[in-house]
Amino acid sequence: MKRNTWQREAVRDALGRTEGFVSAQALHASLRGTGSEVGLATVYRALADLAHEGEADSLVQEGESLYRACTPGSHHHHLICRNCGTAVEISADPVEAWARQVAAEHGFTEPNHVVDVFGLCPECSAAASAR
Amino acid sequence: MKRNTWQREAVRDALGRTEGFVSAQALHASLRGTGSEVGLATVYRALADLAHEGEADSLVQEGESLYRACTPGSHHHHLICRNCGTAVEISADPVEAWARQVAAEHGFTEPNHVVDVFGLCPECSAAASAR
DNA sequence: GAGCGCCGTGAGAATGGTTCTCGGTAGGAT
DNA sequence: ATCCTACCGAGAACCATTCTCACGGCGCTC
Numbered sequence: 001m002k003r004n005t006w007q008r009e010a011v012r013d014a015l016g017r018t019e020g021f022v023s024a025q026a027l028h029a030s031l032r033g034t035g036s037e038v039g040l041a042t043v044y045r046a047l048a049d050l051a052h053e054g055e056a057d058s059l060v061q062e063g064e065s066l067y068r069a070c071t072p073g074s075h076h077h078h079l080i081c082r083n084c085g086t087a088v089e090i091s092a093d094p095v096e097a098w099a100r101q102v103a104a105e106h107g108f109t110e111p112n113h114v115v116d117v118f119g120l121c122p123e124c125s126a127a128a129s130a131r
Numbered sequence: 132m133k134r135n136t137w138q139r140e141a142v143r144d145a146l147g148r149t150e151g152f153v154s155a156q157a158l159h160a161s162l163r164g165t166g167s168e169v170g171l172a173t174v175y176r177a178l179a180d181l182a183h184e185g186e187a188d189s190l191v192q193e194g195e196s197l198y199r200a201c202t203p204g205s206h207h208h209h210l211i212c213r214n215c216g217t218a219v220e221i222s223a224d225p226v227e228a229w230a231r232q233v234a235a236e237h238g239f240t241e242p243n244h245v246v247d248v249f250g251l252c253p254e255c256s257a258a259a260s261a262r
Numbered sequence: 263g264a265g266c267g268c269c270g271t272g273a274g275a276a277t278g279g280t281t282c283t284c285g286g287t288a289g290g291a292t
Numbered sequence: 293a294t295c296c297t298a299c300c301g302a303g304a305a306c307c308a309t310t311c312t313c314a315c316g317g318c319g320c321t322c
Binding site: 001002003005007008037038039040041042045063 | 297300301303308309
């Protein structure tokens with residue numbers, strides 16, 4: 001039996017309100033900042049659930065897990081600003097095909113893949129070149 | 132001034148002797164198993180150096196950093212068995228081009244990318260279907 | 263070959279993100 | 293309203309990694 005608690009909703013909302021990827025810790029801090037008395041463990045549990053159910057994507061950077069609300073049910077990848085965390089969903093059909101083919105060529109089965117593109121978003125590029 | 136210590140050599144050798152990706156901890160354990168009195172911190176330092184100098188590749192999986200000896204100076208990606216860790220170097224020229232193009236389309240500069248393909252290697256596939 | 267300066271090492275402590283524990287609380291079915 | 297039980301919260305536990313600092317060995321110089 002699955003329950004709808006206001007804590008889980010708060011996490012889902014806070015995640016949806018964010019532009020790019022956020023760490024669990026940052027999300028917890030921001031929830032606390034808005035007066036929600038949510039436990040850190042609960043944030044981790046909610047994020048893990050959301051990621052498991054496909055409502056959020058996660059990636060690991062510098063030892064931290066980052067999360068982002070994502071269009072559910074669709075397979076896609078991200079273009080992520082390594083400075084501010086802003087992320088753009090991108091489809092990568094050619095890469096999907098390539099991954100499957102490469103795996104098959106080497107006799108690998110059940111192919112998965114991790115594809116992320118990092119860079120500096122337009123704003124951060126401008127700021128960097130101005131500095 | 133850069134020094135050649137037997138510890139660094141031991142780490143390089145142990146890494147070169149391994150088939151796929153290994154964790155720093157596992158490498159340390161295996162070095163200790165062969166009688167080398169190497170410190171854990173030293174293994175971490177050596178691996179970080181090797182990765183920095185391009186003699187090793189690293190990836191993060193399940194909160195652990197995994198390392199592998201790699202052909203130096205070449206840009207490539209990996210096809211990794213998610214069961215036994217065996218890895219095959221693969222070149223991904225079409226993906227390189229795609230990543231640059233996608234980044235440019237969205238105004239992102241200085242593109243990086245993370246591309247890894249996971250799957251079950253032939254041996255593990257056979258073992259899995261036999262079970 | 264001997265001396266010397268200083269980098270690399272090692273053991274253990276510190277760090278920091280994540281997970282676990284456990285008593286208490288509240289969702290939802292009846 | 294009541295009961296069952298999944299969920300929550302606080303803090304402790306965990307674990308990979310990094311830091312600290314005294315010591316030993318590497319490589320340069322003579």
